[in-house]
Amino acid sequence: MKNDLDLFRSIADELMKAEQEEAVLKPEAPENLFKRLNIELSDEALSDDEFGPILRDVVLNTPRTATRKFFNQLFGGRNSKASLGDLLAVLLNNSMYTYKVGGPMIGIEKELLNRSAELLGYPANADGTIAPGGSMTNLMAMLMARDKAQEEARTAGLYGARLSMYTSKESHYSIPKNAAFMGIGRDQVRYVDSDDKGRIRMDHLAELIEADRAAGFQPFLVIGTAGTTVMGAFDPMAEIAEICAKEKLWFHVDGAYCGSVIFSAKHRSLIAGAEKADSFSYNAHKMLGTPLSCSLILVKDRSWLHRSFSNDADYLYQTDGDDYNPGKTSLQCGRRNDALKFWTLWKSAGTKGLAEIVDRQFELANYALDYVTSNPDYRVYSFKDSLGICFNYKDVPADLLCNSLYEEGELMVGYGQFQGNEFVRLVSVNAGNDKSDIDRFFTQMEAFAHKLNVNHST
Ligand SMILES: Cc1ncc(COP(=O)(O)O)c(C=O)c1O
Numbered sequence: 001m002k003n004d005l006d007l008f009r010s011i012a013d014e015l016m017k018a019e020q021e022e023a024v025l026k027p028e029a030p031e032n033l034f035k036r037l038n039i040e041l042s043d044e045a046l047s048d049d050e051f052g053p054i055l056r057d058v059v060l061n062t063p064r065t066a067t068r069k070f071f072n073q074l075f076g077g078r079n080s081k082a083s084l085g086d087l088l089a090v091l092l093n094n095s096m097y098t099y100k101v102g103g104p105m106i107g108i109e110k111e112l113l114n115r116s117a118e119l120l121g122y123p124a125n126a127d128g129t130i131a132p133g134g135s136m137t138n139l140m141a142m143l144m145a146r147d148k149a150q151e152e153a154r155t156a157g158l159y160g161a162r163l164s165m166y167t168s169k170e171s172h173y174s175i176p177k178n179a180a181f182m183g184i185g186r187d188q189v190r191y192v193d194s195d196d197k198g199r200i201r202m203d204h205l206a207e208l209i210e211a212d213r214a215a216g217f218q219p220f221l222v223i224g225t226a227g228t229t230v231m232g233a234f235d236p237m238a239e240i241a242e243i244c245a246k247e248k249l250w251f252h253v254d255g256a257y258c259g260s261v262i263f264s265a266k267h268r269s270l271i272a273g274a275e276k277a278d279s280f281s282y283n284a285h286k287m288l289g290t291p292l293s294c295s296l297i298l299v300k301d302r303s304w305l306h307r308s309f310s311n312d313a314d315y316l317y318q319t320d321g322d323d324y325n326p327g328k329t330s331l332q333c334g335r336r337n338d339a340l341k342f343w344t345l346w347k348s349a350g351t352k353g354l355a356e357i358v359d360r361q362f363e364l365a366n367y368a369l370d371y372v373t374s375n376p377d378y379r380v381y382s383f384k385d386s387l388g389i390c391f392n393y394k395d396v397p398a399d400l401l402c403n404s405l406y407e408e409g410e411l412m413v414g415y416g417q418f419q420g421n422e423f424v425r426l427v428s429v430n431a432g433n434d435k436s437d438i439d440r441f442f443t444q445m446e447a448f449a450h451k452l453n454v455n456h457s458t
Contacts, residue, residue, distance in 0.1 A: 003048060011056050018060055023067035026409030037061055063412070068430065068437045072412040074229070074257050074286045074387075077430035082290040085344030089337040096130075096335035097327025099320040106324055109339035112346065116282075117298045119262040119351075121275030127302030129309075129329050130294065130338045134256025135174035136331060137281035137297040142178050142221065144279065144304045145250030149220035154308070158183045164212045165221040166190045168200035168235060170228040170418070172254060188217070197383050198233030198418060200224065202243065209247055221250045226271045226282075227258025230416035230425060232365075232386030234258065238273025251277040256295060258387065260287035263351060264358040270385060278304070284342045287387070288357055289431055294338045305329045357431040361387055365428040368438045377446075381423050389426040390416065396449045398424045410448055411441060 028036070038054050046054070064070065066078040092105075099106045113128040131137045142165070146153050150161050163184050167175050169191040176186045190212070193204045209219050222244050224235035237253060244251035253259065253274045259282025261267040262274075274280055277300070284294040299305045310328045322328045327335065346354060368389045372378040381390040392398055398415035402424060405411045416425040426441065 007048075007052050007055070011059050014056065015059055019064050019067045022409075023064055023069035024406075024409045024412055025061065025064060027063075027407060028061075033061065065412070068433055069410075069441070070412045070430065071426045071428070071441065072414045074283075074427055074429055075289075075292060076427070077289045077432040079289040079345055079432070081348040082288075082341045082345040085341035086291045088344075089340040092337065092340075094337050096337050096339065097325060097330065097333065098317060099324035100318065102326075102337075105337055105339060106326060108343045109326060112339055112342055113296060113298065115346075115351075116262065116296055120280055120298060122280075122298060122300050125302055126298055126300050127305050127329065128296055128298040129305065129326060130296050130335075131331055132295070132336070132338070133293045134172070134254065134281060134283050134286075134295045135178070137256070137295045138172065138174050138223070138252070138254055139178040139181065140297050140309070140331060141223070141250075141252035141254075141279040141281065141299075142175075142184075143182055144299065144308045145221040145252065146182060146184065147308045148250055148304060149218060153183070162188070162217045163220045164188045164190060164217040165223070166192055166205055166208060166219065166249075167223040167254075168192045168194045168198075168225060168228070170194045170198045170200075170231060170233060171223060171225050172229050172256065175223060175254075194228075194233070194419075196419070198228050198231030200235040200240070202236065202239050205240075206243060209243070209249075219247060219249055221252065223252045223254050224274075224277070225257075226253055226255035226261065226274065227387065229257060230388060231382060231390065231418055232258065232388035233383075234270045234385075236273070237271050237277065241273045241276035244278075245276070250279070253277045253280040255280060255282040257283070257286050260284070260354070260358055263288075263354040264362075265355065266359055267362055267385070284345075287361060287429055287431075288342070288345065288354060289429070290341045290345055294342050360431045361428055364433060364435065364438055365389060367435055368426055368428060368442075371438070371442060379423075381418060381421055387428050388416070389428065390418065390423045391426075392421075392423050393446065393449050394453065396453055398422050401445070401449055401452065404452055405445065405448060408448070411444060413441075413445075 037058050070076045094102045094105050096102050109130060117126040149163060176189045179189045180186050190208045193201045195201050212219050222240055224237055224240045226234050241251055261270050279297060279299045281297040284290040285292045317325050365387045372380050372391045377394050379392045382388060402413050402415045413424060413426055415422055
């Protein structure tokens with residue numbers, strides 16, 4: 001083990017140095033890259049002297065998503081204390097289903113969930129769990145909602161039940177996928193129109209529910225989004241809560257992207273009313289910067305979590321009782337320890353430190369937004385208080401610009417669409433960045449776009 005830890009240290013040092021020198025790698029065709037890196041597995045063992053350089057090459061040739069030039073997705077940066085926690089979780093290799101094998105890690109997961117529920121404004125009866133990603137926490141919420149609406153779904157199956165559910169057109173693609181997995185069917189997901197800022201339109205939601213009831217469907221769930229994937233918009237949670245209470249529907253808040261605003265006194269109002277939801281999920285691996293993946297789901301009434309996910313297994317649950325055996329409320333059996341990395345971050349930074357992370361991201365996003373709105377060369381599609389800054393620069397098509405920046409190893413940024421427009425989406429979730437990184441992004445992108453436009457038109 002010692003040799004491998006030494007190897008880890010030397011590769012990690014080299015990687016971090018390389019990230020400083022070359023923040024974005026020029027991509028290579030997959031076939032070339034896989035061959036060049038000697039990825040192929042063979043029958044014979046390798047000596048450490050042969051193995052070390054191969055591993056080093058693989059690591060140094062992997063896209064650099066933790067650098068100051070990565071604005072492509074809803075995660076980024078590298079939080080040192082969170083990385084430390086995750087590295088130790090790997091060494092310990094516990095499985096998070098029982099207290100017997102998880103010990104204090106179970107207490108750590110419970111503490112994260114309890115404190116998050118408190119911050120959200122949930123009652124003492126709330127509970128939750130950590131799942132591998134926001135798609136999975138959405139699935140868990142959808143399953144609980146289904147089981148509440150159709151008691152027999154868990155035993156006899158859905159049979160002819162005609163359940164229908166509602167979410168905005170801007171919501172995440174995991175929702176229809178999950179609807180297919182769980183027997184609701186993609187066709188029963190109703191996509192509610194959004195307003196010009198990407199927020200769900202309440203009048204349209206009410207109309208769709210009414211039309212479904214008239215057609216013999218059983219509406220059962222509304223999913224509001226706290227931070228839509230492209231526009232970063234926040235649905236009006238208090239209004240959704242109201243309609244769900246009136247219509248007796250489960251209300252889930254998908255806060256995978258921006259649910260971490262629960263930590264910020266300044267930005268908490270963006271999800272005002274979310275405490276009325278039946279369930280709420282957020283990804284610590286997006287705004288808070290823990291390593292992937294770390295998605296928490298909180299459930300207002302813990303009994304639903306047990307009802308949908310609990311299963312006896314006498315070969316597994318032998319000591320300590322359900323409260324200390326979180327496998328009982330999980331989608332999984334073996335569970336990776338996704339709690340420790342979040343706890344090492346939270347414990348070391350304090351809740352105030354997490355608020356600072358969240359506030360900093362909005363500060364950087366608003367700084368970028370001010371830049372594009374005050375510059376006539378930009379056409380702007382996004383709004384204040386969104387971590388996704390959406391724009392077009394001059395007449396350069398967004399796909400051409402983003403793909404060329406990637407191909408030339410300049411910057412990692414992607415593009416998105418909203419209401420018929422396609423634009424560059426700069427995501428500002430790396431709390432390790434500062435304003436100079438945003439300035440550098442625009443300077444570099446503009447110079448590149450200029451070159452591109454010249455080449456493009458000649
Ligand atoms: C709004 C929203 N929900 C859910 C997800 C899925 O989260 P994960 O990537 O952790 O599965 C995403 C991912 O970007 C998202 O933006």
